[in-house]
Amino acid sequence: MNTDFSILWGDPGTLILSGLVVTVKLALCAFALAIIIGVVMGTLRWIGWRAVEPFCWVYIEFCRNTPPVVQLLFWYFSASFVLPMPVFMFLRDFGYEFGAAVIALAFYHGAFYAEVVRAGLNAVPKGQFEAARALGLGFLQSLRRVAFPQAIRVLVPPLVNETTALIKNTSLAMAIGVAEMTFQYRAIDNFMFRGIEALTVITVLYVILCLIAAWLGRLMNGYLSKHLHARNATAIADRQIVGGEIIR
Amino acid sequence: QSMIEEVKERGVIRVGVKNDAPYLGFTDDKGQLDGFEIDLAKDIAKRLGVKIEFEPVKASNRVQLLQQKRIDLIIATVSHYRNRDKVVDFTIPYLYTPQTLLVKKGSGIKTVADLEGKRVGLDAGSGSVKKLPLVQPKVTIQTYQNWPEAFFALQRGLVDAVATDNILLAGLRAAAPNPEEFELLGKAGFYGGGFYAAAVREDDSKSRDAINFLLQDQWRDGTWMTLFNKWLGSESKLKMTLADFGDFTVPDWDD
Amino acid sequence: MMDNWARVWTPANWERLLVGDLFNRGEIGGLALTLCIGLLAIAGSTVIGAVVGIMRASDRKALNLPATLYVQSFRNVPLLILVFWAYFLPPVFGIQTSKFLSVLVALTLFTGAYIAEIVQGGIRSVAAANLEAARVLGLTPRQIQFWVVLPQAFFNMLPALAGRYVVSMKNTSLAFLIGLMDLTEIGKQIGARLMTSPVEVYLTILLIYFVVNRGLVMCLRLLENRQSFNRLFLRI
Amino acid sequence: MRGVVKRFGALEVLRGIDLTIERGEVVVLCGPSGSGKSTLLRCINGLEAIALGEVIVEGEHVRSKGSKLDTLNPRIGMVFQAFNLFPHLTILQNLILAPTMVLKVPRAEAIERARALLARVGIEQKADAFPDMLSGGQQQRAAIARALAMNPELMLFDEPTSALDPEMIHEVLDVMRDLAHEGMTMVIVTHEMGFAREVASRVVFMDEGLIVEQAKPDAFFSKPREERTKQFIGKILAR
């Protein structure tokens, strides 16, 4: 095996770096959108509202049972049917592949975040929410002041788990030609025949990205346990989480 | 040991071919591989007196497959580029094709110059990924996993043009259910050209020569012409003429 | 729109989607191949996961450390990258692998790391009080592990395990990126052949995946019923 | 409260309850486990929707879909068996949360009132502690104070002492006794019969979703009319 990592100081290195930037951007955008979907959907499911229940069910089951990469391709190629033409044309010139990847990843991971949020809310003892209601607090008030602050402790570990999954899944965006890291690795392999070197580097970079996410999660957990004195919640967390996945 | 000896010993030649290039190498409705290159490969195997095994390859992995000895020979729309010569050995060409653009009718794109600020769809592994920006720096390149996907993208308006070998584009257009909606730019759109050649592993001149001789034999006894007419020329759906190949003339191989 | 569906849903296409070229050329593909990879990976990763998970739950450093290293390194790399490694690295050392094997190995190791975490969590989740009850009855540590901890751990981790199995079934779809004729790749080929209607093709694939994975989940639900599980596996 | 029927799926938990509670009354609800006592309390403040019948508090119908989205009447206080203090807030924050958010009492005023209430239940020095640093009895007293902070017209107690150790039960019952003497209207589910005898103005005995018997406490304990009641009292006192 003749590897030569010094070539990475040249063009391949620049390519990987630009890929890294795209990967990070993609992960951040998808994360932000997915969290919003997750919180809204998770709360809706937790309420158990008859009217929206089937809708939520279909969405979540669809996402849980179909491969993200096929979803990605599906959204990408069908968007021009679904979106109104002006919107589509605007998006297209704006860098539609990136947008499609963000939307597909957010849509997919939003379903998992929703399950995490719901499980977190379920882990807050039922009496807590009832006590808040018995005091006359409104739904949103109870949610914001009582349910979420307690749920969040339970939420962090599985949330970190899902987030690393999201970061890893950004690599699928290469299938629709988003120039992220894996894409750049393929390009380097194709045109410069320096696959092994590039693969080594991006593997390390992915590990670092995932570890950063885990580290941020731990920071957040530390912050929360300092500022939310909630031993009860921790006890619940220990019980509900198996292998970092909340038992559903 | 050279590839050609190995193959004879084994009794099987493993050929990397395309399965998504209409009329060159593609899967028919029954899932069988068929096309011009497939028939060329079959003929080579016949002349070698060995069985043939096809391995569908993509532009993005065909070289690695060859290097890793997963396949013995590539006949998969590989254009003979100099930088590729560093990693594989090319045979003599079996086809020349200019490179041009496929656009929607009425798009207003007539030449490569019109591509300024437009989006062009390409296969992720095709040479045009590097070449097109050299000709037209102000183009946005969007890559796909294969050519048909790039063509869907054109259909759906995700890109304004698909740019590659004329013959591939003609195949894509002809295979589409609505060919009349698309326009192959032809001569005006030519921005380059390439010799399709078979490739064997680097530093295996013995095998390359063997394949070269077989390719020459195909020219001489008319096999090549028959196959060309069957898939691309007069008897085919494409009805391509020499003009479509940039007035490329058949070379005369002597001993 | 309707005739697009008709073009996609032909008997020949269905045959290719479900079994590939099995009948023509004896090459398995499509859903059959996807199931092959998926189920083999599930079986393999469960074995790996159980062993590594027990190692992870142990207090002994010699067991714990390598297990942790394995889990941490495989969980933090995209599966796609692992597939590329499994595909491109062995030939560098002159080892011949097939695409099938590469995908299988990558998927098995990847899923194994996740299952190890689940197994570890399952073991830790058995209530301490329950262990004390077993000790008070005079059971030895080994008996407790085998008859009290592991069965209970199994129930506790079943939902997470089922989730992971489904994920690994979905992950087989990455096989197409190295050109293995799995369901996704066959779907793409049909799309390439028809040269249009990708929406219909992808929807069809999504539907097949959905049905298969939902079915898998439902089968696993049966196990979650303690009664039937007890009848099947526990002979006391 | 008239003809109240409550079902959970096929299970009819309350099978037609008529009960009127006058202002200033202290009603003790008792009955075997599963007889529907808690459910009845929860129907009064609307935590559960009722299937048939009506619940009228101060001339107003309690209309609740029993969904998490409803806002309940803040003038009905409720104290739970499990205290249900908010673990992420200090005791003081627990007390001022609802007044400031629902009644829009200014924060300073709410704090002042909260401190007064804590003093009244005897845990003023714990204002800045978190709930899980308190003993069970102290937590329950804080929970009562939290309910009182909303100036309720009616207080519901669901087995307020059954999660407590014997020694702590006392402290809580003392607080409740004081409340009763001050004329608060209360409905109490409890198994503490001594306490019931002492403070109740009426004892209501429920079984299987129906009110079997109601009477003044003396009459109830000394000469219960129904067979079922006798059995129950026998068992409870036999311990």
Added chain:
Amino acid sequence: MRGVVKRFGALEVLRGIDLTIERGEVVVLCGPSGSGKSTLLRCINGLEAIALGEVIVEGEHVRSKGSKLDTLNPRIGMVFQAFNLFPHLTILQNLILAPTMVLKVPRAEAIERARALLARVGIEQKADAFPDMLSGGQQQRAAIARALAMNPELMLFDEPTSALDPEMIHEVLDVMRDLAHEGMTMVIVTHEMGFAREVASRVVFMDEGLIVEQAKPDAFFSKPREERTKQFIGKILAR
């Protein structure tokens, strides 16, 4: 049991306990929460290691490192507040697990004995149910049967009724009463003073890790000697 001292970190939970229990005695341990009652029981069967002193059961030292790896004496049965039945096994399987595995009783014989025990505690028809399909009282009776299946010489009960509803407490106390009358040696931590008075041969009162007073139940309840005991009894009975 002589001079037993137990520490959790810096906290000295048992501060020198001397206690001798004769065969056939029924000892009721009582005392305020946190006084070390549960810890004492756990030291007797070796669930916790002791720091100083010695515990001798039937002439043998109980030597336990308090680690999970110890195998404990199967002749000391223990019943927990939280039942701790194995949720993945049926009641019958719960009962035969230890006899077949530890005492190597043949399966058929173990089943026979288990059924007899279940009949004795009155839940023979629940043999094939899973624990969580049973009421609390039934679960606790099953737990007692499970302990009895090992033919224990000594039974330890740690607040066996305090997780139960009043009516179920009864069923469990009845089973325990029968056991006492049959001459089983028992150590019981409980707050059920009526029961203690009836069956105990001796009541031991603990506070802050020390035995404050021990006496025959009549003497204990009617004329306690120590001030602390008086307080405690006063509070418990005042309810």
